[in-house]
Structures are given as structure tokens and as C-alpha cells.
Amino acid sequence: MRDHLKPTVQRTAARRDRKGAAFYKTKLFLTGALYASLLPAQEQAPNRILRPTNGAVLTGKIEGIAKVANSGSVFLDGALLATKEKAPGVLTFLIEAPSGPHSLELKYEGGAEKLTFTSGKSETPFRLHPPAAACETCHTVRDSIWGFKNEVLETTCSGCHNLKDFATRHQHNREQLADCAMCHNPHGSSEAFHMKYPRKIACKQCHG
Ligand code: HEC
Numbered sequence: 001m002r003d004h005l006k007p008t009v010q011r012t013a014a015r016r017d018r019k020g021a022a023f024y025k026t027k028l029f030l031t032g033a034l035y036a037s038l039l040p041a042q043e044q045a046p047n048r049i050l051r052p053t054n055g056a057v058l059t060g061k062i063e064g065i066a067k068v069a070n071s072g073s074v075f076l077d078g079a080l081l082a083t084k085e086k087a088p089g090v091l092t093f094l095i096e097a098p099s100g101p102h103s104l105e106l107k108y109e110g111g112a113e114k115l116t117f118t119s120g121k122s123e124t125p126f127r128l129h130p131p132a133a134a135c136e137t138c139h140t141v142r143d144s145i146w147g148f149k150n151e152v153l154e155t156t157c158s159g160c161h162n163l164k165d166f167a168t169r170h171q172h173n174r175e176q177l178a179d180c181a182m183c184h185n186p187h188g189s190s191e192a193f194h195m196k197y198p199r200k201i202a203c204k205q206c207h208g
């Protein structure tokens with residue numbers, strides 16, 4: 001499975017080489033301790049809802065995304081939603097809900113994940129990223145496995161973003177932060193700059 005997610009594998013290996021064993025140990029420790037406590041802890045879970053995120057405020061209809069190891073169904077306020085399977089285990093579904101609080105549940109073999117979201121106005125609405133791009137801008141299906149179009153994640157991002165000023169904006173060079181998805185949610189976010197987590201938590205992934 002992981003073989004098909006080359007960017008992740010490459011990025012992890014590169015990070016390990018670059019900073020040496022000490023840094024990697026810290027990272028491992030943080031990955032265990034921090035992901036278990038502060039972070040949603042579902043980043044690499046085989047079954048999970050990728051979009052929207054828990055607590056999001058949706059200002060209109062959006063296409064949701066879920067990943068399942070085998071098969072699964074999605075329920076909006078308890079009612080089964082129609083899903084499309086873009087590739088084995090990759091589900092998309094249309095979420096259209098009247099103003100107010102709602103629940104979204106992914107039921108999969110051996111478990112379930114439930115999140116809540118609100119439909120309506122907000123100062124920090126959930127914003128899709130990229131706004132109108134097809135999944136295939138970044139992904140591709142190889143041997144019926146959902147993977148990435150480019151081997152290096154940054155190549156995918158720099159297709160649309162000018163990363164010339166990366167070091168200035170990020171206070172790190174591109175090698176140090178090659179794993180863009182550690183901090184940014186590539187599918188959308190309620191945070192400024194499409195952050196995956198509030199900045200403080202994002203930084204703590206490496207700086208304890
Ligand atoms: C801007 C690029 C981009 C677009 C467009 C995009 N994705 Fe992704 N996707 C990513 C990245 C980057 C990751 C890895 C996320 C991470 O490591 O947290 C990912 C991860 C995933 C995963 C999890 C893969 C796994 O095996 O863990 C699924 C499923 C997925 N995307 C589905 C979709 C679908 C469906 C669409 C279209 C509705 C889509 N993506 C559009 C960049 C994108």
C-alpha cells in the first residue's frame with residue numbers, strides 16, 4: 001500500500017537522513033505522544049473522512065472525501081448518502097445540508113468515524129482547496145491504487161504556486177518543510193493559509 005504513496009515514503013526518508021538519528025528520534029517521540037493527544041490522530045488511518053473536517057462550517061454544498069480500507073458507507077444525519085468510488089476505497093459524496101448543525105458518519109468494516117459540521121455563515125468558513133481543481137490535478141490511479149501524480153509533493157504544489165519566496169514566508173527552506181501536508185490540508189481547511197492545525201500545534205510536530 002505505502003509503495004504507491006511515494007511522496008510520503010520519500011519525504012519521510014529524506015527527513016530522517018537530513019537531521020540524523022537524534023532529530024528522527026524526537027520526531028518519532030512526537031509522532032507517538034503528540035499525535036495521540038493533540039492531533040486528530042487519523043492522518044494515516046486506513047479508514048477516515050478527509051473532507052470536511054470536524055467542526056467545519058460549510059457555506060454551501062461541497063464534495064466530501066473519505067478513504068476506506070475495504071468498503072464503507074457515509075451517512076448524513078443518519079441517512080445514507082450516495083457515494084462514488086473514484087478508485088478502490090476512495091469515496092466522494094455530495095454534502096448539501098440546510099442551515100444548522102449536522103453529523104456525518106463513515107461506517108466501515110469493523111468501525112465507524114463520526115464528525116459534526118454546521119451549515120451556515122461563519123467568519124472562518126471551511127474553504128475548499130484548490131477551489132475548482134479536479135482530484136486528478138494531484139492524484140492518479142496506478143494499478144487501481146490511488147496515489148500521487150508526481151513523485152515529489154512539492155512539484156504538485158509548485159504547478160500552481162510560485163514557491164520562489166518559500167524560505168522567506170516559511171522561515172525554513174523547502175527541504176526542511178518538504179512534507180507540505182504536515183501543516184497544510186491539501187483538500188481544504190477552516191484555518192488561515194489552509195493550515196491543517198493551528199500554527200502552534202503545526203510547529204510542535206518538530207519543535208517540542
Ligand atoms: C492540491 C492537490 C490535491 C488535490 C486536488 C486532491 N488531493 Fe487528495 N491528497 C493530496 C495530498 C497532498 C494528500 C496526502 C495528505 C496527507 O499526507 O495528509 C492527499 C491524500 C488523499 C487521500 C488519502 C490517500 C491515502 O491512501 O491515505 C485520498 C483518499 C484523497 N487524497 C482523495 C482525493 C480526492 C477524492 C480528491 C478530489 C475530490 C483529491 N484527493 C484532491 C493532494 C490533493
Ligand code: HEC
Nearest residue numbers: 127128129130131133137156157159160180184186193194
Ligand atoms: C490546481 C492549482 C493548485 C494546486 C495544485 C495547489 N494549489 Fe494551493 N491554492 C490554489 C489556489 C487557487 C489557492 C487560492 C484560493 C484559496 O485560498 O483557496 C490556493 C491556496 C493555497 C494556500 C493558501 C494561500 C493563502 O495565501 O492563503 C496554501 C497554503 C496552499 N494553497 C498550499 C498548497 C499546497 C501545499 C499544495 C500542494 C499539496 C497546493 N497548494 C497545490 C491552487 C492550487
Ligand code: HEC
Nearest residue numbers: 154157161169174177178179180182183184193199202203
Ligand atoms: C511547518 C508547517 C508548514 C509546512 C511543512 C509547509 N508550510 Fe506552507 N505555510 C505555513 C505557514 C505557517 C504559512 C503562513 C505564512 C505567513 O504567515 O505568511 C504558510 C504559507 C504557505 C503559502 C501561502 C504563502 C505564499 O508563500 O504564497 C503557500 C503557497 C504554502 N505555504 C505552500 C507550502 C508548500 C508547497 C509546502 C511544501 C513544500 C509548505 N507550504 C510546507 C506552514 C507550513
Ligand code: HEC
Nearest residue numbers: 019171172176177178179182183199202203204205206207
Ligand atoms: C518538518 C519539521 C519542522 C516543522 C514542522 C517546523 N520546523 Fe522549524 N526547523 C526545522 C528544522 C530541520 C530546522 C533547522 C534546525 C537546525 O538546523 O538545527 C528548523 C529551524 C527553525 C528555527 C530556527 C531556530 C532553530 O531552532 O534552529 C525556527 C525559529 C523555527 N524552526 C520555527 C518554526 C516554526 C515557527 C514552525 C511552525 C510554523 C516550525 N519551525 C515548524 C524543522 C521543522
